[in-house]
Amino acid sequence: MQKTLSTVLCILVFGTAAMAQGKVDTKWHCPSVSAPQKYDVGDVPDHSYQINQGTCNSASSSKGFAEKSAAFTEFQETWKDRWMHRGQFNSTMENGDMAYYSYSGSGSTDPKKGARDTWKIMRGTGKYKGVIGMGTCSGMFNDDGSSDWHCTGTYSMGTPPSKDKM
16 A cells, blocks of 8 residues: 555656656747947957847747747857857747746857757746756858757756845
8 A cells, every 4th residue: 555655646746747847949030149249359360259139039939838039148259260159048938928048059150060059947937937947059140140040958847046046
């Protein structure tokens, strides 16, 4: 009897945790950055820092995590033929709630070679309060300065972080 009760409790606990997890699968189109600020470092040729801001619109998004639009701010370092960046991505969901991401990635200065990012969902609002998640994006840059990204990963509705950890 005790073994059966333990089995039932495990199924309930792990079944509930599995239901609380979902998939992120969003395709983004981002027009060229709206406010680039580039600074040459001056130590060697082709070494610069840049601060970028822009917006993105969802071309498609998973049903359970329906993202609509986003705004980003990022810091980028370019060194010869490669760049690295990290930033914040504030996504507005179809219902108006927000999901706040941090991300980092790298790529070639040759726009035809694409780029990769890793991301974490740090927190959310409304229905997504307490959301956490992680995943990756792959992106391509277009001749007009815009970019297209496909981001996949998982999210779960965890306990919201305390205010001192934000």
